[in-house]
Amino acid sequence: MDYTLLTDQDKEKMLAFLNIDCVEELFTDIAKTQGKCEINLPSDGKSENELIKMFRGFAEKNIDISKMPNFMGGGAYDHFIPSVVDSISSRSDFNTAYTPYQPEVSQGTLQAIYEFQSFISHLTGMEVSNASMYDGASAMAEGCLMMLRQNRKKKKLLLASNVNSLWKQVVYTYLTGTEYEIIELPADDGMISSDVLEKMLDDEISVFAYSQPNAFGYLEDSEKIGEILKEKGVYHVASVDPLMLGVIETPATYGADVIVGEGQSLGNYLNYGGPYLGFFATTKKNIRKMPGRVVGRTVDSKGRSGFVLTYQTREQHIRREKATSNICSNQALCALRACVYMSLLGKDGLVSIGKNVIQKSHYMYDKLIESGKVEPVNSEASFFKEFPVRLPIAASAFTSIMRQKGILAGVPAWFVCADSDKNTVLITVTEKRTKEEIDDAVLKITSLF
């Protein structure tokens, strides 16, 4: 099947108007260049009914995890998604619109982005947010680049080694062709040491980037980090878990120049890794240096309030090779989902989800440690929803055994933490997990050893 609408008579009429016999005549330029064009795909298409069957087939080749409580994290999280989010984001007025280049007929999208920006600004405590980036990793890379460009003399980025290693790879890729160099800050016991940080901040480092919480799930001492960076005159880039910010202090309070993060947790499905949503927030003085789109509120020619894309001269379609970034398409629909989700939570919901997650994750952690069967990685450290424990066996063997027992018990830490040993597993507890699920998981884990 196809989705065209022209009838044979329509085509004849059009060909006659164009004074040609067949549509091939419109392709003579191509025909002169490429003779016969062969595509090996089956020539016939599928009907809708056949398509459904075909994709059901693909779906069934995935192992059914619908009954397995999910304790996996590592950069993608199984949070609850209210029906309202699906309902709104599937409205074709949002879904089938383009980038809001004509503001008079795009106020819906524009206002939603403005509201998204406002939510992100309030959560992170930063003055300005953009309309979204591809994902948390690219947001972090672009945040580092934006700050690196602001120092003409110092060319080095100090990157905490306990940032999610998948993200770190993206940061390395983004800096490949630039004049900037990356130095990694080692993190023993899964945490940044302020002494080591202080020592490593030499005269060549212009930006320090870390994540809060880090890849192990541990909360870093943002206050101390902020003090050191301020004293040394080094720019401060932090990635955060947005869902902790109703309860946990934002690095903005400690002088962060850029706060980025992965917004998947805000109403977006796991989706096997995408589409996700990077958010990017900074201070007002960086607004002309930011990557990506920004929506501003202004007035129309009759004085009525309205929204437009603004500061567009930063962007590739105007500034070309001097643009602050090449980003064009972003993750607008994912940002809309996040916006609807945060609207439903509001002030109280954002606090209550944070508390709920902390209570559940700590309940599970305490039970596991009390059992004496697994060990803490760093017993001094604090965490939000994800924590590491050291097992008597390899983490990948452990998660595999647990899957056979019907539980997605976590992510082997070495998948995402460069400094981890093979026996450490990362366990995430979201608000979706019930007490029964947690108790059952703890029982099954502890009875293994």
Add this chain to the structure above:
Amino acid sequence: MNEREDLIFNINSQCGLTFPEFENTGSQNDIPEKFLRKSALEINNAGEFDVVRHFTRLSRQNHSVDVGFYPLGSCTMKYNPKINETICSMDEFTRVHPLLPASFTQGNLEIMWELGEALKDITGMDGVTLQPAAGAHGEFAGILMIRAYHIDRGDKRATILIPDSAHGTNPSSVAMCGYSVKEIKSTKDGTIDMDDLKEKLTTDVAGLMITNPNTLGLFETDILKIAEMVHSVGALLYNDGANLNAILGKCRPGDIGFDISHINLHKTFSTPHGGGGPGSGPLTVKKHLVEYLPLPIIEKDKEKYSMRWDKEPSIGKVSSFYGNFGVLVRALAYIKALGADGLKKVSETAVLNANYLKEHLKKYYKLAFDKTCMHEFVLSGFEKDSSVHTIDIAKRLLDYGYHAPTIYFPLIVKEAIMIEPTETESLKSMDEFIEIMIKIHEERKNNPELLHNAPCNTIVSRLDEVKAIKQPDVCWNK
């Protein structure tokens, strides 16, 4: 027309989503005080029904392709089939965690494999990555691959050539990869100036990045010669696949000399634009670039699918995980629905529609290049002694219920109006559009004031963009 909708922050009703305190059995909340947020959030609560009404009302203030014609050149605003939304929303796809082992995700991997194979087939290439999240992201990854290719050969090159008709993302992506950009002029006929190319094509050139058909809607007829010239100095030829919709089943970039091509799934392969994203920008490459593809690589061995992560000399990762999987599912569904014949029909119909519109409209608006076009064409809104500009024509179209074409791009056409009808418009819808464009042409002559003040039927009129910059308001505050 609806009233403007108040901001969500001005609603203050019962919270729409809270979570009860967890009945804590002995464990204490032991996050030390110093980590806790010190100031309360300065936003309100909104109940579920308030939220639903708010966003539903907002949605009604958008033009979308499901509501009407969207002739936005270079953006390929075609119909987004509903079945694709149904398919990609299946729980079996949406709830899959990206770090599950391959043995649990064979269906997903098969979808990615099949899509990769189809894209290689359609573009005539040997290798593929689905990881880039958008066209510009694909460009960035692709240029880094070109860079890695030259470095591997001990070849230091510093320049990438780009025609002056290129999308802004091209020079911007090139600059992000550390190359300097040199612009190649276009001829009076709208194609690459071969003399200018010859002059600038030195051994310092790492690659030439072109869009074929180009942004003027014209096929680069010298492409074989261009490819030969580029390769003869050891450079590579990059295809910006934004305009692939014109050549499906007619021509494969890999067959006519391109080494690498990105593909915008959200243009050619019908995935919805979502108000600006998410898109997807896979790259297909010739053999000599395969080893530089981003990681992981999806592999098939007999009937088993897996991911390969070994490093050198890959450019590394460009996304947190594997790309916008949800978008990939839709694109494969689209390709399967159409088959090879359907894809060919897409291009034939898109090109027929564009030429039909062009031949009608050129009687009223100056046509930048008067010849057969591909899937799009460029008019000029400039008319000597008229006070009406392209912006006025575009805004007047909004009054008549249309989205405006792409305007002021490409930069090399004065007051450009770039129109792309796509293959999914009916003859009736195009005839109606022609009628309105003629009407606007009449208004331009007889009542220019009307155009200067347009739009007047929309929920807001032209917005003060100077104020938006001079008195920035990008975040709601109490």
Add this chain to the structure above:
Amino acid sequence: MISDEILYTRTHEWIKKDGENSVKIGLTDHAQEELGDIVGVELPELDAEFAKEDPIGVIESVKAVSDVNCPINGKIIEINEILEETPELINEDPFGKGWVAKIELEDESELDELMNQEEYQSFIDAEE
């Protein structure tokens, strides 16, 4: 040359002698009109040295941006800092209050290559 004559570049800067060894430069009236409402400027740093045709600054309107190119070889000796707060002066008074920078003139003969009013006018007409 006449000492107070205004000269022009092909990239739409104007140049005027301003003392023994210095020139004042700015954006032409034609250029400011093409750009529309100017909302931002990036000025060069004092004492920075530039070669002829190097970009020394950026003028931004809502939807366009234009480099200010150095019309001669020389060092920046003064910048019009007030533009950072009120860039619209370039629209309002391009040849007066909207000047951009003063540059040390090393070699007066460089001015000979620039266009006079008449030549610039016909250059613009040809560009149209």
